[in-house]
Amino acid sequence: MRRYARTMVAFALATSVVTGSAGWVSGDAQQALTGPPPGSTSWRADRVLGSELPDPARATPTEVAAFFDSLSTDEQQLLLLRHPSVVGNLDGAPLELRYRANSLALAASDDPRYRSLAAPGRRIIAFDPRGRGQVAEVFGELRSARRVSVVVPGSDNDAGTFDREGDTHGTPAGMAKSLYAEAGSDTAAIAWTGYTTPVGVGIDAATGRLAEAGAGRLTRFVEGLVADGLPEPAVFCHSYGSVVCGLAAHRLPATDLVVLGSPGMRADDVDGLRTRATVWAAKDPTDWIDDVPSVRFAGLGHGPDPTDPTFGARRIPADEARGHTGYFAPGTDSLRAFAAIARGTSVGGVSR
Structure with a gap:
């Protein structure tokens, strides 16, 4: 009974957040883009x-x-x-x-x-102008790279905001470019905005509907890389992107799943992801995502915080990151750890 009461309290808290106490009603419901190419x-x-x-x-x-x-x-x-x-x-x-x-x-x-x-010179590996637009871009020489990374962004990202100004290291292109620069020239990084993301932090961001559609698209994209002879990638999943990665995990060919600023992965723990990839998690102390209740009830919320020790992910240091989009900023401990994972080397003495 006590456990049930705690669940109901968390659910009520999550509902109050979504319905306005933290401004979450700013999001508009989106129609997920699915199906074959235009x-x-x-x-x-x-x-x-x-x-x-x-x-x-x-x-x-x-x-x-x-x-x-x-x-x-x-x-x-x-x-x-x-x-x-x-x-x-x-x-x-x-x-x-x-x-x-x-x-x-x-x-x-x-x-x-x-x-x-x-x-000229941009390596666009996917471009779909339908809806808000979807795009994926490669940084580095993908064909000759020894290791490959894919960056999956969260809310408010599409082809029109892919490399917007004013958030240099928080855009999909900015995150992948920063990761590639830190990891080195024998790696490559792909910024993948290949799914319909939530707009704002409304009901779409609190449910898994768009993530379900995105998980299938992410899986197919990565399978396509592997079918083309490229190595299985490390997949870096930011914010709502970690919900996409959590739902894709059991079928996604990847060496590592790295979640950062995650609201949850729709699994109770690492075993629940049913993946053979090594799972890592990062959250900096100033990230507002820490205020999101770690609950999943009646379709609302995404479950436990992946940085909680009971979840079972390997913790990545992120004390030097700032805010929700600061994880890939140059000079931070989080970016150094991400680059080590991208290279396939140890992180703070912990190997993959």
């Missing part, structure tokens, strides 16, 4: 190679990789030019084709939100 209908109907092309909605990344491997260079380039929006977002397609396809798609876009993404 342009898939014309791709399916195309018989330019004399046979059906793999269905983007049904073919696995491994099957996609095998299909492209069977094509000549000229055939690959033909499909790229005819269907850049599909090739650029088709998990399992060769990354060099995806870079080129997304460059074409961005050059053809007249949306001013995406102008900076079209700048």
